[in-house]
Every structure is written in structure tokens, then in C-alpha cells.
Amino acid sequence: MSLPLLAFTCLTLVTLCYCGKCWLSPFGRCRKCRGFGYAVRTTRRGRPKRGRDCRRCRATGRRIRTGRWLYNRWARIHRAGTDQSRTEVTR
Numbered sequence: 001m002s003l004p005l006l007a008f009t010c011l012t013l014v015t016l017c018y019c020g021k022c023w024l025s026p027f028g029r030c031r032k033c034r035g036f037g038y039a040v041r042t043t044r045r046g047r048p049k050r051g052r053d054c055r056r057c058r059a060t061g062r063r064i065r066t067g068r069w070l071y072n073r074w075a076r077i078h079r080a081g082t083d084q085s086r087t088e089v090t091r
């Protein structure tokens with residue numbers, strides 16, 4: 001197997017795996033709070049304590065994956081462009 005073919009195969013495999021992941025679980029853990037939904041602070045005794053709610057994920061601890069975000073955006077544009085009921089109204 002030649003090197004460009006090997007690279008192409010690997011890239012295709014990785015892309016397909018990522019697409020499958022975006023399809024099966026569209027949400028990932030929030031990178032800022034690591035899925036907790038709030039900041040973890042430590043008390044003066046060193047015990048972990050719940051801090052403020054995470055602003056980035058609005059305390060859900062989840063974020064939409066980039067691939068799913070792109071797909072949703074594409075699907076919305078596609079639906080808006082091919083919606084039959086809307087085109088008949090405007091005609």
C-alpha cells in the first residue's frame with residue numbers, strides 16, 4: 001500500500017468515526033468545567049467545594065460537538081431552502 005493511499009484511508013476512517021460520534025452522542029462534556037456545570041473551588045482546609053455556575057455551558061456541563069453544530073446549521077439552511085409549504089405560499 002502506497003503512502004498517500006494509507007494517509008487517505010486513515011483520514012477517511014477518522015472522519016467517519018467522528019461523524020458517527022456526532023450522530024450517536026451530539027453533546028460532549030464542557031471543556032471549561034469538565035462536565036460538572038460549576039467551578040470546583042477548594043476551601044481553606046483543602047476540601048473541594050462547589051463554586052459558581054459555569055457560564056459557558058449555562059450550568060448544564062454539556063456542549064454541542066463541533067461536527068454536530070455544523071450539521072445542524074447545514075440542515076437548517078437546507079430545510080429553509082427546500083421547504084415545499086413555504087415556496088407554495090410565496091408563489
Ligand SMILES: [Zn+2]
Pocket residue numbers: 030031032033034035037038054055056057058059060061062
Ligand atoms: Zn461548563
